[in-house]
Each structure stands twice: as structure tokens, then as C-alpha cells.
Amino acid sequence: MKFLITGGAGYIGSTICSALEDAGHTPVILDSLITGRVEFTRNRIFYHGDIADAALVERLFAEHPDIYATVHCAALIVVPESVSSPYEYYQDNVSKSVEFFYTLQRLGYKRVVFSSSAALYDVVPDFMVTEEAPIKPISPYARTKFMMEMVLKDFCSAYGMKGIALRYFNPIGADPQMRSGIHVPVPTHVLGKLVDTAQGRQAVFEITGNEWPTRDGTGIRDYIHVWDLAQAHVKAMVDFDQVFERAGSPADSYLVINLGTGSGVTVLELVQAFEKVYGQEINKRFAPPRPGDVAGSFASADRARDWLHWKAELPIEQGISDALKWGEIRQGILKFD
Ligand SMILES: NC(=O)c1ccc[n+]([C@@H]2O[C@H](COP(=O)([O-])OP(=O)(O)OC[C@H]3O[C@@H](n4cnc5c(N)ncnc54)[C@H](O)[C@@H]3O)[C@@H](O)[C@H]2O)c1
Known part of the structure; x- marks a missing residue:
């Protein structure tokens, strides 16, 4: 089967492409390369351009009318940058995505899987969030994700589209076959910073916040291997119509599903696991929480098990x-300026 992956030149989108190919499917990538890497598009069907370029999207579907479903990963994703540059984030993640969804419905390609985020949940007392948990997006980035969920939901009820919003927890790792991984020169995510500290590109790893109401005082997260995350997308796209049947409400046109492991790991536990795998201690220290930090959350993964048949x-x-x-190898694969 053939699938459109917007943002397929990015960290998660490119891993989804590999997982689709390994399962015998064909990804078609639409990516502007605003942050993504051309290296991840090699030997793949690739349209270089913007999701809001309706003429390009029309040409793409005219040339690949057999696309079964679309996964919309394209977005800007750096939380602190969204605080300092909200215009760019609302433009890319919201305005352009609205145009893109509208083009999809106009062309009759009505199956959409949307990359959403656990960042839109409020903190709950035991840290485990179901899909019904209260929503409280605290950054412009998280608000763009929440807004697009609402847009997709409204488009589904008005235009006969069907949407599955997948709320990712904290993706880590790389494609186990090393075809892709984190590509930004300076990682903003916790594991990227640990790797950079271990490999000498960063002097010290800061554990930001150790007075949260968690078992050891550090923040709690749900770290999910990006390959597992990619497999969940394969399930959502290939079984798209069945997922709605399994949800028990085929009349519903919009579903929300958490993608996490179902168990929480504190930052301190992550650092300890990292040192065990790495075989030596890294240079680390405690630091105050950064503005906007929260204690964190982990996923209730039951819905993903029941509806996607995935864990x-x-x-x-x-x-x-x-x-x-x-x-270790990415310098040889990606050319950094
Ligand atoms: N990485 C995470 O921790 C995480 C967590 C939760 C949700 N997500 C979501 O997953 C998706 C993918 O994230 P990622 O980590 O792979 O990010 P990424 O930056 O590696 O990939 C995003 C891709 O989208 C492309 N893009 C951005 N705007 C575009 C536009 N207007 N037109 C065409 N292409 C465009 C970029 O060039 C890039 O290749 C995003 O929607 C993000 O919000 C990521």
C-alpha cells in the first residue's frame, strides 16, 4: 500500500518511512526541508515543498492517486523556540496545516493520521494520563497541537474525513538499522543531551528540577523507542478503517490514541540506565527547573492496545x-555546516 508522509525527512517521519518499507509498503514524502534532512529522503519518492502549496499537493496526488492514507508529521517542534517565535509556530503548525487538511478533503483523500503530543495534557496526581485526562497546553507549541486536533475533529464531522490523532509521549533512540535518528546539530531532548555529554560535545548534563512530587524528585516521562512509535503508525495507517471498528463506534470520525509505553521513568532513572548502558558515569549536576517545566506524565496505553493492536x-x-x-555514526551520514 502507498502512504503520504508529510515531514518524512524528519526524525519521526523518516523512521515511519523505514517501518513502512520494511513491511512492504511505499511511502511518499512531502517535506520542505525547513528542519528535515535530504539524506533521509534518498531512494524514496520525495516531493520537496510546503504542505500549504496546494498546487504541489495536487500534483503529488495526481501522480500517486493510489495513496491510501496520510500521516501528517510536518511541524516545527522546539518548545522554547515556540515561546520566542509564536508567529512562526502558529503559521507552520496551524495555518499551513489547516490549508493542507483542506486540500486533502478537497481532493478526496480523507484518511488522516495526525502527529499530536502528550505535551497538551495537564499534570494529574498519579502522573498517568488516559486520553480523557484534562488538557492544559502550556507552550505555544503544545497549543498548536491542540488546535490542530480540534481543526481535524471539526473537518471530520463537517467534511466526511476520518482522523486519528496519535499523542506521542517522549520518543527516544534511532532506527535500529541506523537509517535515521535525531538530526539536529544541538539536541534539545533529554537523551540527545545525555549522548552529547557522554561523547564530549556537551560539558555537563543538567538534571533540571529535583523537587517535583515524584518518587525521587526529578521529572517523570514515558520514553518510547522511535521504532515502536513508527510501528504504531504502520498499524494506524494499514488498519485505518478497522481501528474505527475496534473503537466500537464506526460512526465516530475522529479518534485520539496515546502512544507511550504505559510506565513512567524519572530523569534520574533515565540517567542511571544511560550510565549502565554506556558503561561509565557522565558529568552531571542538579539545576533549577526551566521556565514552563512540569513534573510530567506517562501514558495509559490501553487504548493503543485495544484499538491499534499495538504495544x-x-x-x-x-x-x-x-x-x-x-x-557515533551520524556525522558520517549527515553533513552539518
Ligand atoms: N520529537 C518529539 O519528541 C515529538 C513528541 C511529540 C510529537 N511530535 C510530533 O511529531 C512530528 C515529527 O516530529 P520530529 O521530531 O520528527 O520533528 P522533525 O523536525 O525531525 O521533523 C519535522 C519535519 O517536518 C518538516 N516540515 C516542517 N514544516 C513543514 C512544512 N510547512 N511543509 C513541509 N514540511 C515541513 C521539516 O522539514 C521536518 O523534516 C511533529 O509533528 C511533532 O510535533 C514529536
Whole structure:
């Protein structure tokens, strides 16, 4: 089967492309390369351009009318940058995505999987969030994700589209076959920073906040291997119509599903697991929480199990070792200026 992946030149989109290919499917990538890497598009069907370029999207579907479903990963994703540059974030993640969804419905391509985020949940007392947990997006980035969920939901009820919003928790690791991984020169995510500290590109790893109401005082997250995440997308796209049947409400046109492991790991536990896999201690220190930090959350993964027939398989240690491996080889794969 053939699928459109917007943002397919990015970290998660390119991993989804690999997972689709390994399962015998054909990804078609639409990516502007605003942050993505041309290296991840090699030997793949690739349209270089913007999701809001309706003429390009029309040409893409005219040339690939057999696309079964679309996964919309394209977005800007750096939370602090969204605080300092909200215009760019609302433009890229909201305005352009609205145009893109409208083009999809106009052309009759009505199956959409949307990359959403656990960043839109409020903190709950036991940190485990179901899809019904209260929403409180605290950054412009998280608000763009929430807004696009609402837009997709409204488009589904008005235009006969069907949408599945997948709320990702904290993706880590790299493609186990090392075809792709984190590509930004300076990682903003916790594991990327650990790898950079271990490999000497960063002097010290800061554990930001150690007075949260968690078991050891550090923040709690749900680290999910990016390969597991990609497999969940394969399920959502290939079984798209069945997922609605399994949800027990085929009349519903919009579903929300958490993608996490179902268990929480504190930052301190992550650092300890990292040191165990790496085989030595890294230079680390405690620091105050950054503005906007929260204690965190982890997923209730029951809905993903029941509706997608998927669960995360890979242990956190593999996420760490794949990230380390990728950190060593990526300079040879990606050309940084
Ligand atoms: N990485 C995470 O921790 C995380 C967590 C939750 C949700 N997500 C979501 O997953 C998706 C993918 O994230 P990622 O980590 O792979 O990011 P990424 O930056 O690696 O990939 C995003 C891709 O989208 C492309 N893009 C951005 N705007 C575009 C536009 N207007 N037109 C065409 N292409 C455009 C970029 O060039 C890039 O290749 C995003 O929607 C993000 O919000 C990511």
C-alpha cells in the first residue's frame, strides 16, 4: 500500500518511512526541508515543498492517486523556540496545516493520521494520563497541537474525513538499522543531551528540577523507542478503517490514541540506565527547573492496545544504545555546516 508522509525527512517521519518499507509498503514524502534532512529522503519518492502549496499537493496526488492514507508529521517542534517565535509556530503548525487538511478533503483523500503530543495534557496526581485526562497546553507549541486536533475533529464531522490523532509521549533512540535518528546539530531532548555529554560535545548534563512530587524528585516521562512509535503508525495507517471498528463506534470520525509505553521513568532513572548502558558515569549536576517545566506524565496505553493492536516492545536500554550508536555514526551520514 502507498502512504503520504508529510515531514518524512524528519526524525519521526523518516523512521515511519523505514517501518513502512520494511513491511512492504511505499511511502511518499512531502517535506520542505525547513528542519528535515535530504539524506533521509534518498531512494524514496520525495516531493520537496510546503504542505500549504496546494498546487504541489495536487500534483503529488495526481501522480500517486493510489495513496491510501496520510500521516501528517510536518511541524516545527522546539518548545522554547515556540515561546520566542509564536508567529512562526502558529503559521507552520496551524495555518499551513489547516490549508493542507483542506486540500486533502478537497481532493478526496480523507484518511488522516495526525502527529499530536502528550505535551497538551495537564499534570494529574498519579502522573498517568488516559486520553480523557484534562488538557492544559502550556507552550505555544503544545497549543498548536491542540488546535490542530480540534481543526481535524471539526473537518471530520463537517467534511466526511476520518482522523486519528496519535499523542506521542517522549520518543527516544534511532532506527535500529541506523537509517535515521535525531538530526539536529544541538539536541534539545533529554537523551540527545545525555549522548552529547557522554561523547564530549556537551560539558555537563543538567538534571533540571529535583523537587517535583515524584518518587525521587526529578521529572517523570514515558520514553518510547522511535521504532515502536513508527510501528504504531504502520498499524494506524494499514488498519485505518478497522481501528474505527475496534473503537466500537464506526460512526465516530475522529479518534485520539496515546502512544507511550504505559510506565513512567524519572530523569534520574533515565540517567542511571544511560550510565549502565554506556558503561561509565557522565558529568552531571542538579539545576533549577526551566521556565514552563512540569513534573510530567506517562501514558495509559490501553487504548493503543485495544484499538491499534499495538504495544511498545523495546526496552529503554535499547533506546539508549541505539541513540548512542547513532550519535557515533551520524556525522558520517549527515553533513552539518
Ligand atoms: N520529537 C518529539 O519528541 C515529538 C513528541 C511529540 C510529537 N511530535 C510530533 O511529531 C512530528 C515529527 O516530529 P520530529 O521530531 O520528527 O520533528 P522533525 O523536525 O525531525 O521533523 C519535522 C519535519 O517536518 C518538516 N516540515 C516542517 N514544516 C513543514 C512544512 N510547512 N511543509 C513541509 N514540511 C515541513 C521539516 O522539514 C521536518 O523534516 C511533529 O509533528 C511533532 O510535533 C514529536
